[in-house]
Amino acid sequence: MNKKKSIRIPQARLAMAAAWLLALSLLLPYIIQGDTRHTGLSLIGETPQIMRVLPLVIAIGLALVFAVMTLAKPRRELLGALCAACAAALVAGIYALLSAKMTADASGALSQPFFIRHLGPGLWLAMLMALIGLVTGLTALRISTAYVVLSAMAAVWLLPILWLVITAFRAEPGAYTTYILPKGYTLDNFTRLFTETSQFAFPRWYLNTLIVAVFTCLITTSLVLMISYAFSRLRFPTRKLFMNAGLILTMFPGFMSMIAVYHILKAIGLAKSLISLILVYSGGGALGYFIAKGFFDTIPRSLDEAATIDGANKNQIFWKIILPSSKPIVVYTAITAFIAPWVDFIFVSVIMKDDYQNYTVALGLYRMLEREHIYEYFTRFCAGAVLVAIPITLLFIKIQKFYVEGVTGGAVKG
Amino acid sequence: MAEKTLIAPDKRRGFLSELLHMFSSGDWATRLSFFVMGFGCLLRHQVIKGLLFLASQALFIWYLIGFAWQYLSKFNTLGTIGMHREWSEARQIYVRTPGDNSMLILLFSVFSILVLIGFLGLWRASVRACYKAQRHHQAGVRPPRFMEDIKSLVNERFHGTLLTLPTLMAFAFTILPTIFMILIAFTNFDADHQPPGNLFTWVGFENFANLFNLKGGAATAMGNTFSGIFGWTMVWAVIATFTNYLFGMIVAIMINQKGIRLKGMWRTIFVITIAVPQFVSLMLMSQILHDQGPLNTLLKQWGFIEQNIPFLTNTLNARITVLVVNLWVGIPFSMLITSGILMNIPRDLYESASIDGATPVRMFFSITLPYMLFVTTPYLITAFVGNINNFNVIFLLTRGGPLVTEYYQAGKTDLLVTWLYKLTVDQQDYSLASTIGIFVFVISATLSLLVYNLSGSARKEEEFQ
Numbered sequence: 001m002n003k004k005k006s007i008r009i010p011q012a013r014l015a016m017a018a019a020w021l022l023a024l025s026l027l028l029p030y031i032i033q034g035d036t037r038h039t040g041l042s043l044i045g046e047t048p049q050i051m052r053v054l055p056l057v058i059a060i061g062l063a064l065v066f067a068v069m070t071l072a073k074p075r076r077e078l079l080g081a082l083c084a085a086c087a088a089a090l091v092a093g094i095y096a097l098l099s100a101k102m103t104a105d106a107s108g109a110l111s112q113p114f115f116i117r118h119l120g121p122g123l124w125l126a127m128l129m130a131l132i133g134l135v136t137g138l139t140a141l142r143i144s145t146a147y148v149v150l151s152a153m154a155a156v157w158l159l160p161i162l163w164l165v166i167t168a169f170r171a172e173p174g175a176y177t178t179y180i181l182p183k184g185y186t187l188d189n190f191t192r193l194f195t196e197t198s199q200f201a202f203p204r205w206y207l208n209t210l211i212v213a214v215f216t217c218l219i220t221t222s223l224v225l226m227i228s229y230a231f232s233r234l235r236f237p238t239r240k241l242f243m244n245a246g247l248i249l250t251m252f253p254g255f256m257s258m259i260a261v262y263h264i265l266k267a268i269g270l271a272k273s274l275i276s277l278i279l280v281y282s283g284g285g286a287l288g289y290f291i292a293k294g295f296f297d298t299i300p301r302s303l304d305e306a307a308t309i310d311g312a313n314k315n316q317i318f319w320k321i322i323l324p325s326s327k328p329i330v331v332y333t334a335i336t337a338f339i340a341p342w343v344d345f346i347f348v349s350v351i352m353k354d355d356y357q358n359y360t361v362a363l364g365l366y367r368m369l370e371r372e373h374i375y376e377y378f379t380r381f382c383a384g385a386v387l388v389a390i391p392i393t394l395l396f397i398k399i400q401k402f403y404v405e406g407v408t409g410g411a412v413k414g
Numbered sequence: 415m416a417e418k419t420l421i422a423p424d425k426r427r428g429f430l431s432e433l434l435h436m437f438s439s440g441d442w443a444t445r446l447s448f449f450v451m452g453f454g455c456l457l458r459h460q461v462i463k464g465l466l467f468l469a470s471q472a473l474f475i476w477y478l479i480g481f482a483w484q485y486l487s488k489f490n491t492l493g494t495i496g497m498h499r500e501w502s503e504a505r506q507i508y509v510r511t512p513g514d515n516s517m518l519i520l521l522f523s524v525f526s527i528l529v530l531i532g533f534l535g536l537w538r539a540s541v542r543a544c545y546k547a548q549r550h551h552q553a554g555v556r557p558p559r560f561m562e563d564i565k566s567l568v569n570e571r572f573h574g575t576l577l578t579l580p581t582l583m584a585f586a587f588t589i590l591p592t593i594f595m596i597l598i599a600f601t602n603f604d605a606d607h608q609p610p611g612n613l614f615t616w617v618g619f620e621n622f623a624n625l626f627n628l629k630g631g632a633a634t635a636m637g638n639t640f641s642g643i644f645g646w647t648m649v650w651a652v653i654a655t656f657t658n659y660l661f662g663m664i665v666a667i668m669i670n671q672k673g674i675r676l677k678g679m680w681r682t683i684f685v686i687t688i689a690v691p692q693f694v695s696l697m698l699m700s701q702i703l704h705d706q707g708p709l710n711t712l713l714k715q716w717g718f719i720e721q722n723i724p725f726l727t728n729t730l731n732a733r734i735t736v737l738v739v740n741l742w743v744g745i746p747f748s749m750l751i752t753s754g755i756l757m758n759i760p761r762d763l764y765e766s767a768s769i770d771g772a773t774p775v776r777m778f779f780s781i782t783l784p785y786m787l788f789v790t791t792p793y794l795i796t797a798f799v800g801n802i803n804n805f806n807v808i809f810l811l812t813r814g815g816p817l818v819t820e821y822y823q824a825g826k827t828d829l830l831v832t833w834l835y836k837l838t839v840d841q842q843d844y845s846l847a848s849t850i851g852i853f854v855f856v857i858s859a860t861l862s863l864l865v866y867n868l869s870g871s872a873r874k875e876e877e878f879q
Contacts, residue, residue, distance in 0.1 A: 101717035115717045146668040153665065154683045157742065161690060163708070164698055175701055176708050223580050230576040242577065249588050251858040253803060255835045256851035257591030259844060263521055264586060283587035286580055315568035315575075343691040346805075350839065362693055369697055378701070385694040396689035397682060400750070 007074055011140035015082060018133035019067035022060050022089060022126055029120035031100075033110055040122050048107040052099050056126065059089035063133065079141055086133035093127040164389075168382040175378040189383035200364055200377070201356065202384060208274060209360040212341045215278045220285035220337035221330060227289040229318050232296035233304065250287050258350045265351065272355045280347055285337045295329040296322060335399045339392055361388055433538065436545045447544035451537060454544025458551050462560040467540040474533050482526035489523040492516040492601065493613045515609040520601075524594050528585060599848035605841060614845075621849040635822040636846065639833070642821060646733070647829045651801040654740050659794060661741060662748025663756070663786060667778070670753055681753075684746035692743065696810035699739050700726065703811075726812050729826040736827055740807050751793065752786065759785050792865045799858045808832050830854050 026040035030051060038046075043053045063085035070078040097119070104114035112118075138145050170177075171184030193202040230236075231243055261280060262271060270276040299322060307317050323330075341348075345362040352358050359367075365384050368377040437445060440454075447454040452467025488494075493514025500511040550557040558566075567575045599621055607614035623629050627637035669680045687695065702709050703725040710722040725735045763781050772780065787794075808814060814828035814836065823841055824833045830850055837847040 098716050101715060115720070142673075144668075144671060144673050146671060146674060150665075150668055150674075150680055154680070157684060157687050157746075160695065160698055160702060160742075161686060163702070164690075164694070176704065176706065176711070178711050180708070180712065223583070226576040227580050230573045234573040234576075236571075236573045239573075242581075246584075247862070248859065249584070249592065251799075251862060252592050252595075252855050253831055253834060253851050255805075255831065255838060256595045256848060257588070259838055260521065260591035260594040261587055263517065264590065267518075267521070279583070280587060283583050286583065287588070313569035314572035343693060345693050346835075362691065366693055366697070369701075382698075385691075385698075389690045389694060392691060393686055393689035397685060400681070400685050 006142075007076060007079060008140045008142065009074070011136045012070065012074060012079055015079070015086070015133050015137035015140055016067040016071055018129045018136060019063040019082060019086070022086070022129040022133060023064045025122050025126040025129060026057065026060065028122035028125060030122040031104070031110070031114070031118055032120045033112060033114075033118050036111065037120065040126070046107075046109065048109065050104050050107045050109050052096050052103055055092035056089060056096050059085055059092050059130075060126070063089055063130075076141060079137055083134055083137035083141065086130045086137060089130035090127060090134060093123060093130055097123060097127070164382050165386060167379055168386045170379050170382075173376055173379060175374050189379045190387070193380055193384055193387075200368060200380075201359075202361070202364060204357060205359050205361045205364040206387075208358060209341055209362070212274055212277050212281065212360060213338045216281040216285065216341055217334050217338040219278065219282040221334045223282060223286040224289045224292050224333050224337075225323070225326075225330070227286060228292035228296050229322060231289070232293045233301075233317070233322070234314065246287065246289070254284070255346070258347060262350055272352055272358060274358060276351055277341065277348060277358075277360070280351065281337070281340050281344070284347075285333075285340060288336070292326075292329050292333055295326060299325055332399050335395050339395060342388055342392055429538070433541065436541055440545055441548055444541070444544050444548045447541055451540040452544065454547050455540075455557075458544075458547040458557055460543070460547055460557055460560065463543060463563065467536075467543070470533075470536060471540075474529075477529065478526075482522070482529070485519050485522040486526055488514060488519045490616075492615050493519050493609075496613050497611050512610050514613060516601075516607075516614045517603070517609045520597060521590075521594055524597065525590055528590060528593075532585075595844075595848045596852060598844050599852055601845050603844045604846065605843060608842065617845075621845050625846070625849050625853075635820070639821040639824050640850075642826075643824055643828050643830055643833055646827070647802055650733075650737070650804075650829060651798050653737055654744065654801045654804070655794060655798045657737065657741055658744035658748045659752075659790075659797065662745045663752045663782075665745060665749045666753040666756055667782065669749070670756055681750070684749055687742070688746045688750075692806045693810060696739070696743070696806060699742070700811045703735060703739075727816050729816055729818075732812050732816060732827050736807060736811055739811060740804070743807060748797075752790070755786060755789055756782070758789075795861050795865045799861050802829070802854065802857060803831050804829065805831050805835065809835065 028039060029037040030040050030043055030053065031038040038050060040053060040057070043051050044057055063082060066078055066082040066085055070082055100119070101114045104110050110118075134148060135145050138147070166182060168189055169185045169187070170182035171186040171188070172182060193200075197203060227246075231239065265271045265276045265279075270279070303321050304317050307321055312320065341360055341362075343362055344360075345366045348360050348363045349366075352363065361384065365381055365388070367373070368381040368384070437448060440447075443454045443457050450468070451471040452464035454464075455461075455467065456464030493516045495513035497513050498511055499508040501507075502509045547557045600616055600618060601614050602617045602620070603614040606612065619628075624634055624636050625640050627634065627641075665684070668674070669677055674680070701707055704710075705722050705724055705727060709725070710719070713719045713723070724731055726732050759782065763785075764777060767777050767781060808827055808829050809832050812825065812827045814825035814832050816827075817825040821828075823836055823843070828836075831854065834847045834850045834854070837843040837850070
């Protein structure tokens with residue numbers, strides 16, 4: 001493995017050609033408005049600045065230098081540097097493109113406000129060639145081009161999350177601003193969540209959710225283990241009937257029965273209480289016993305049989321044999337059950353109605369975005385969301401690996 | 415061994431024939447036990463057991479007369495007297511008097527019927543126990559003591575111990591509500607018939623007729639809405655399932671391919687978006703995509719557009735937007751799920767293909783895709799059912815909007831479930847909502863049965879162990 005991989009020569013030549021074309025693009029018009037044309041080169045020296053091409057020009061220059069050096073001496077390091085320069089040119093090109101309107105309009109050098117159709121072929125060619133140079137260069141180096149795609153995707157997936165975090169620290173109120181980066185940063189959104197509790201009792205809700213989550217976690221885990229052990233290991237006449245009933249019951253849309261659940265809870269005097277929430281979430285969580293059952297099915301039965309011969313009863317088999325070998329499924333079940341109360345806002349809204357004191361964070365945060373609150377509370381919503389998302393993200397990353405195996409096993413094996 | 419032979423003859427009989435058999439071959443004590451529960455046990459040294467049976471019978475009769483009858487007797491009409499004014503002699507004025515409450519009548523009737531069914535089971539168990547005691551008696555064997563029965567609860571009858579509590583919970587929070595709501599579909603329980611002020615009553619299949627336009631003639635608003643929403647639900651489910659699956663698999667292939675470093679990091683980046691609660695990430699998305707939201711602002715600042723794009727307020731745009739955002743939500747999931755399976759594809763298939771000079775694209779379509787489709791068909795159908803019921807993405811992004819006047823209480827991106835939710839929570843139109851719920855259930859159940867048969871887990875379960 002230590003042996004250096006050789007360079008693919010044809011692709012390396014393509015990358016060098018792309019670098020040359022990249023440089024040539026500077027001679028083409030970057031901005032065309034009517035009869036006025038600004039080429040890439042002419043834009044460099046303009047004061048005030050019309051387009052922010054300086055980073056692009058530097059990157060192109062470097063790409064050209066490395067292309068020449070690679071031509072003279074085809075070495076991995078030089079080709080790698082060429083790729084890096086192309087990547088830099090690509091980013092700089094996008095930067096120039098996105099900042100074009102602001103810079104151009106501010107400079108006052110153009111006769112009309114800038115619009116994307118005023119962009120000349122130069123910048124487009126530059127970005128295209130930078131991309132081609134990067135891709136062919138990576139191919140020549142035998143490095144997967146998937147990195148380019150993955151990086152782009154990672155940006156798309158992370159940007160909304162990043163926006164959430166930034167907004168949580170934003171000093172100005174309002175749901176959205178006409179600018180991207182906040183004008184001021186502050187921790188106020190977090191502190192006011194915990195101090196201004198007259199209308200949105202966030203600390204109380206956080207505590208409610210924690211209590212509900214802990215009890216739901218304990219009850220659901222016990223229930224799931226009981227059900228799965230019974231279905232996986234015990235054989236009794238009504239087993240198939242029970243399993244089919246469990247399967248069918250999960251297929252009715254849950255919302256349909258919410259109202260009935262509310263009236264049942266009211267009839268036994270538990271409506272609008274945290275206990276009712278715990279019961280509802282535990283009942284719902286227990287229906288997801290399929291994954292745990294699938295896991296128990298994979299523990300060899302010969303272990304049970306050996307234990308039975310040694311005189312253990314079914315109860316002891318569960319505690320001594322099944323439970324010790326199912327730590328991952330216990331962790332998985334517990335964490336999923338713990339997360340449920342943090343993310344549900346529907347059941348809790350039906351059960352609690354207007355009883356603010358017994359809300360959970362999810363419903364409370366959801367309410368912050370109602371029309372009459374959104375302007376004042378949006379930044380606080382983001383702060384609260386960050387506080388909820390952090391523990392859940394950490395827990396989720398912990399069960400991620402098992403999640404894959406569990407869900408896959410369950411889905412494929414049925 | 416003796417235990418087995420004693421009960422063996424009854425094992426394969428049906429519910430009624432077993433009872434008949436026990437009645438005909440039982441002695442007078444066993445026959446009396448059909449009416450006085452636990453009598454045979456009391457007579458044959460199983461005093462505690464017998465007393466427990468007897469107590470449960472007394473309790474049941476007390477429940478039936480004291481509580482259940484007042485509701486069960488009105489089950490066929492769901493109540494006749496609404497809230498009314500009654501002359502009060504003591505106060506010399508008319509006072510508002512609560513009449514029947516259709517909802518409580520229906521709820522407690524269903525509850526009582528479930529209790530009755532449970533009691534029937536208990537009753538059979540008691541008759542069985544008495545019959546068994548008789549057989550033991552005739553064979554000259556001492557029937558098991560109470561403590562021995564208790565002990566069997568952690569061994570031979572451990573399933574009873576384990577499943578009692580879950581079953582009770584399922585009855586209270588799943589079965590009872592579900593039956594209740596199924597029955598609601600055959601009533602006129604809507605905003606105009608809200609107990610206790612107004613009564614509702616049985617209407618037969620009228621709700622179904624309205625929804626599916628079975629009456630003929632011009633389509634009703636409800637029928638129109640239903641066909642429109644059902645069509646969009648199917649289009650949504652098909653596109654959402656396949657795009658997510660395909661792109662998720664492509665991402666999984668990219669991350670898992672040989673030579674990609676930091677696999678864990680890439681995976682974690684996508685997992686973070688799963689871990690952030692959907693009500694946060696999707697509401698954030700709906701803010702970002704708002705008409706005056708950051709995305710439109712940015713696009714204008716970049717000079718890409720001159721007017722705001724109505725991402726969520728124009729029918730076609732909104733539909734495309736929810737599908738695209740669903741990719742953002744769903745790709746990480748399908749990436750996680752497919753990557754496990756991808757690693758199981760036999761390596762030699764690829765090796766021989768690359769010797770034959772196949773390109774990566776060719777290999778994807780000739781090896782990866784057929785293999786994955788074969789292995790993950792059950793998952794695909796499950797995902798399809800999940801998408802039919804995909805409440806969060808639609809509700810949090812568009813709330814079903816844009817609303818249109820030709821739809822009854824629904825918008826152009828509403829799925830059947832979000833419509834159901836609005837009808838229940840906002841409109842209190844329970845009967846219509848239940849009818850839709852039953853329809854959704856029929857679709858999901860049919861597809862899931864298909865999964866069950868395809869995966870063949872019913873057959874393989876035993877041999878797998």
